[in-house]
Amino acid sequence: MKGVSTEQLREWDKRHVWHPFTQMQDWEKDQPIVIARGEGSWLIDTDGNRYLDGVASMWTNVHGHCRRELNEALKQQVDRLEHATMLGLAGEQSILLAHRLAGITPTGLDRFFYSDNGSTAMEVAVKMAFQYQVHRGRPERKRFITFRHAYHGDTLGAVSVGGIDIYHSTFRPLLFDAIQAPAPYCYRCEMGCNDPATCGMTCAGALEALMKQHGATCAGLVIEPLLQGAGGMLVQPPGFLKRVRELCDLHGLLMITDEVATGFGRTGRMFACEHEGVVPDIMALSKGIAAGYLPLAVTVTTEEVYAAFMGEYAELKTFFHGHTFSGNPLACAVALKSLELFEQDRLLDALQPKIARLAERLQEFARLPHVGDVRQCGLAAGIELVEDAPTKRPYPWEQKVGVRVCLEARKHGIFSRPLGNTIVVFPPLAIKPDELDLLLDGLERAIRTVTAD
Numbered sequence: 006m007k008g009v010s011t012e013q014l015r016e017w018d019k020r021h022v023w024h025p026f027t028q029m030q031d032w033e034k035d036q037p038i039v040i041a042r043g044e045g046s047w048l049i050d051t052d053g054n055r056y057l058d059g060v061a062s063m064w065t066n067v068h069g070h071c072r073r074e075l076n077e078a079l080k081q082q083v084d085r086l087e088h089a090t091m092l093g094l095a096g097e098q099s100i101l102l103a104h105r106l107a108g109i110t111p112t113g114l115d116r117f118f119y120s121d122n123g124s125t126a127m128e129v130a131v132k133m134a135f136q137y138q139v140h141r142g143r144p145e146r147k148r149f150i151t152f153r154h155a156y157h158g159d160t161l162g163a164v165s166v167g168g169i170d171i172y173h174s175t176f177r178p179l180l181f182d183a184i185q186a187p188a189p190y191c192y193r194c195e196m197g198c199n200d201p202a203t204c205g206m207t208c209a210g211a212l213e214a215l216m217k218q219h220g221a222t223c224a225g226l227v228i229e230p231l232l233q234g235a236g237g238m239l240v241q242p243p244g245f246l247k248r249v250r251e252l253c254d255l256h257g258l259l260m261i262t263d264e265v266a267t268g269f270g271r272t273g274r275m276f277a278c279e280h281e282g283v284v285p286d287i288m289a290l291s292k293g294i295a296a297g298y299l300p301l302a303v304t305v306t307t308e309e310v311y312a313a314f315m316g317e318y319a320e321l322k323t324f325f326h327g328h329t330f331s332g333n334p335l336a337c338a339v340a341l342k343s344l345e346l347f348e349q350d351r352l353l354d355a356l357q358p359k360i361a362r363l364a365e366r367l368q369e370f371a372r373l374p375h376v377g378d379v380r381q382c383g384l385a386a387g388i389e390l391v392e393d394a395p396t397k398r399p400y401p402w403e404q405k406v407g408v409r410v411c412l413e414a415r416k417h418g419i420f421s422r423p424l425g426n427t428i429v430v431f432p433p434l435a436i437k438p439d440e441l442d443l444l445l446d447g448l449e450r451a452i453r454t455v456t457a458d
């Protein structure tokens with residue numbers, strides 16, 4: 006809006022806006038950056054200052070901000086149709102997108118249930134898996150196996166299968182209880198291992214034991230494949246996902262993969278499960294699906310799961326779930342164009358040298374005295390800061406070291422947001438190689454400054 010000063014906007018923000026995952030008492034004391042424009046990997050505030058978007062706007066952005074072709078696709082679609090319901094009507098754009106996605110999702114995943122964010126995509130997955138078991142005559146299969154440090158969204162069903170205590174413990178009385186398996190968090194292994202190369206995946210052994218004990222009462226298992234994002238960018242050892250698939254098969258659980266963060270290229274392939282040749286029974290996609298432009302999500306499943314819901318109207322086998330803005334045509338049109346750009350720009354190929362460069366630079370970070378661990382999966386990384394590296398002693402929570410590093414990085418034109426004391430690297434996939442170096446330079450300087458003894 007022209008004519009409103011930054012100062013005025015800040016004041017109204019503090020008076021009216023309640024920010025997600027934010028202690029508003031701190032926020033009200035700060036001078037928030039007010040973003041007005043975007044350009045490629047950059048966000049530009051109302052005063053014209055530029056910030057490199059180091060977290061791809063909450064892990065959604067793929068081709069950069071305000072990419073001309075995506076803007077055009079959106080403009081064209083808005084002149085045709087802004088929205089029409091999918092309850093009772095089919096939509097041109099949602100059909101085209103489902104057809105297109107069927108060509109790239111793992112073989113066998115050909116049924117697409119639309120919604121509009123990652124949490125709902127996971128709610129759908131959980132409800133679908135349970136109702137599937139009911140229709141198959143196994144209503145006793147009503148529990149879910151999940152992992153410590155898992156994050157699947159913030160609605161109550163998604164929180165129930167989540168495992169991040171600081172976010173989730175308050176809501177415990179409202180949740181259904183899930184069976185929590187140890188996370189493959191090698192740096193702080195709960196099983197007491199310290200080398201994924203030689204431990205034989207003790208954590209997978211623990212999962213196997215849980216499956217033996219509880220498997221027969223479980224509808225499904227929920228996992229973020231390869232990378233637990235919000236839990237701290239925890240990277241699973243090779244072979245883990247494949248082993249999870251085997252265990253699900255052995256014990257009759259549907260395997261639900263949450264690719265909300267990993268889907269659409271983040272890991273270096275279109276979908277994370279491709280790295281291990283795993284095909285889940287249900288897969289949730291959101292964040293990058295519409296390139297960071299608009300809210301859109303889809304829960305993908307197999308013909309077998311879909312078929313279990315077929316029946317006479319009166320049998321009430323219908324999947325009674327839906328969202329007002331399911332399959333929004335604007336979002337679908339942008340998603341279709343985004344998939345075109347993946348090919349046109351050979352984005353996955355272009356990603357490989359950037360992934361390699363990130364790996365190189367992370368080795369340098371690893372040598373900093375207060376870096377305990379560096380973890381990378383494709384173009385995503387976590388740099389875990391610790392007070393004492395030899396003993397892995399964490400910084401006290403109240404020191405807000407992660408937050409302070411990100412505030413410091415702003416002085417170097419970097420916007421980032423930490424996960425506790427883990428610094429996150431998660432730029433738009435289309436980030437230019439020199440911008441990636443700029444991002445890492447800024448983060449490195451900020452880490453050095455804040456952790457200097």
Ligand SMILES: *Cc1c(COP(=O)(O)O)cnc(C)c1O
Pocket residue numbers: 122123124125127156157158159229234235263264265266267291292
């Ligand atoms: C962000 C995220 C979600 C939740 O998505 P929202 O759109 O924020 O509801 C779910 N699962 C994973 C793995 C995520 O990273």
